[in-house]
Amino acid sequence: MSDKPPVISIRNVTKRFGNMVAVDNVSIDILEGEFFVLLGPSGCGKTTLLRMVAGFELPTEGQILIGGQDMAGVPPNQRPINMVFQSYAVFPHMSVADNVAYGLKIAGVERSELRTRVDEALELVSLGGLGARMPDQLSGGQRQRVALARGLVMRPKVLLLDEPLSALDAKLRAQMQFELAELQDNVGITFVTVTHDQDEALSMACRIAVMNKGDVAQLAAPSDLYEYPANRFVADFIGSVNIFEGKLSVDEPERAVVDCPELGQVYLNHGVTGAHETTVWVAIRPEKITMLPVGQAKAKDSPEGSNVAHGQIKGMSYLGDITIYDIRLDSGRSIRVSRPNLSRWDQDEFQWDDKVSLCWHPSSPVVLLS
């Protein structure tokens, strides 16, 4: 994938609205054929960035290249990209087929070719046979498919999607996540999606740019974002996590120790490139912590190595597939542990106020420097 040239090149782009910096010196290369996701909380500048690529906003500084061409001064109607809007923006006074045909009509595509291409596009989004319907006779999910077909029929270099699934209910959203990813795979068009929903991003993306306050906090593949977050913002934004502040006391190539006042000594089986005594943060995912009744941990001599902490269960939330425990450590801090309910009785093994031992493998914690 890396030998292909980037289809979209965002170079040092800054966007200011008055005094407010919406996008702050962002550089991203989006590769041909990938499913790229811009992920971030609301107000992080992700939609502004997308609208700049589409041409509805102009960058204050910097350059946007699409297919190697500078887009400065190119209006939205002349860019080789199409967009699916958050509201879908399906034209209510046109039939489904006319909606999909609109761009082709403007482009002056011949009637017979227009018909076949519209039919193909409708077939592609499984709306075959619904061409004569009016938008108000469609469900929300179907309207979104119309918006998708309307963009895809133009065979753009890139399809931009602004929060494509946010208006759908949870079940349909989960289904559409798979369909979108599959569709993108079939048509081979580069998709750039904006979302604030991490599940959506993780399930669909080839690569994700996590944005925070106009800046790219991390750009990586979904599993790398989750397992190797670059900073506290990403660790916290993607999934749930326990973060403890500490000082690096031992740092060798194969071993490191972080002294966390609230957790104790955390042993790692790898080195950390940081100076001795610098402040670092240790992040541990709730599912990577093993919970045992307090007596058993000693008996088994901590199967997860030397990382052990003790506490008392102060909260439980049973979610069916997993149970999440809120445990008050001896230091007074709370830590979150999740436990899969592998058998039908697993949730009964621990009760409120049980004293427990927590242990985790020295490879599990992530050390964050910022």
Add this chain to the structure above:
Amino acid sequence: MNLFKRTPIAPLDYTRRLWMRAWMGGTLFFLYAPLIVLIAFSFNDSRRNIVWRGFTLKYYGKVLENDALMAALGNSLTIAFLATLFSILLGTLAAVMLWRFEFPGKAGVEGTMSLPIVVPEICMGVAMLVFFAKLDWPTDLPWPLNLSAITIAHITFCFPFVAMVVRARLASFNKEQEEAAKDLGASEWQAFRDVLLPHMKPGIVAGALLAFTLSLDDFVITFFTSGPNTITFPVKVYSMVRFSVTPEVNAASALLIFLTILLTSVALKLQDFTKATA
């Protein structure tokens, strides 16, 4: 039947309380009794309008044979048509401007635009009279042109209504639709024609009907701007009344009422449609 249901009256069931019904009945009576009397007596077979002498349609025939009255009606319809046409153009463009753009003095423009609606008609009439006199507007032009002064006056108070209705319609427009059109390759004009205009259409039609009826039955402003050769229908009816209130006047008025009711109900229907599709 619901009206005579024996169930107890619920606290918010105001429409089933006697005092409320009496009040409503009284209101409706004072609103519509004069109109009903007017229309009923247009069928009265008598020179005088006081005693009922039997049913006839002959005064409707007389109205239709009255050349002066028919000429006035022709004038009225011509003025209403032209005033509506220009009101649509001006009003729609004004609405789009106020909706789309932010510019210094926008609040002022918005305020002054609705001024013709709130200024008393008599003031508007006098103002128009003074204005055209000062301009020395020619009054002896050949037929449709001699109506120009009245038409201009009518456009002045009609187009703000069109602007208001269209503006209200535009408030429900999803700007992403226009962006979607441009994203699909449409130029500014194509996006306006294919997306914005269809959205405004019910508002424009409703505004047009409003303008047409307002222009058709305007008396006060027209009275001040009309000359001896440019009598409109309402002005003519007024002059007929000054001699005597014959069933012929009733018939003429009834015709105007029917026309107005018809157009207003079409306008209301279209506004319902506007709401339903917003």
